[in-house]
Amino acid sequence: MTEHADGIVVGVDGSEASVAALRWAAEQARALGTPVVAVHAWEPCTAGFAPYAPTSARPTVAEQRERAAEVLASAVRHAFGPRIGPDLRAVVAQGPPSRVLLRYARGALLLALGRRAHGQWELPAVGTVGRECLRHATVPVVTVPAPDRQAARLRSVGTPPDVRTGAA
16 A cells, blocks of 8 residues: 555545545546545554553554544445445555645645634634644645534525526
């Protein structure tokens, strides 16, 4: 397996925003005739366990890797349902998320990341991984907002609400 990808690389963490980024990337990839590489990065966790906790209480590295694969598979199913095209490659990689994503994005057309719909309470809409990718990426980075279920649908300016147009 190469550590860089052709096509569109998508960071997937299982959030609604990353699923939206995956869907967006698939649409763009179809238009460009290129594959999508969905990447989920994970790090072995020892945090949250007391140093004196029995080792049997801590998940093994293999169990953590399996859980990471489940997160990615679930996000892909959520984005596309049971029918997944041949132009999608799913990658589970161990390491800090920003480093893993930047490594896989090397040589790609672009890197797609999810983000919250709006920065709320003065919090930035892009998280720490997104900021690191924006700072250090050698390819274009697109941030796709999570779907805002409460937002009103956009209408054409000056068009009464009961008039529908075919414009997108």
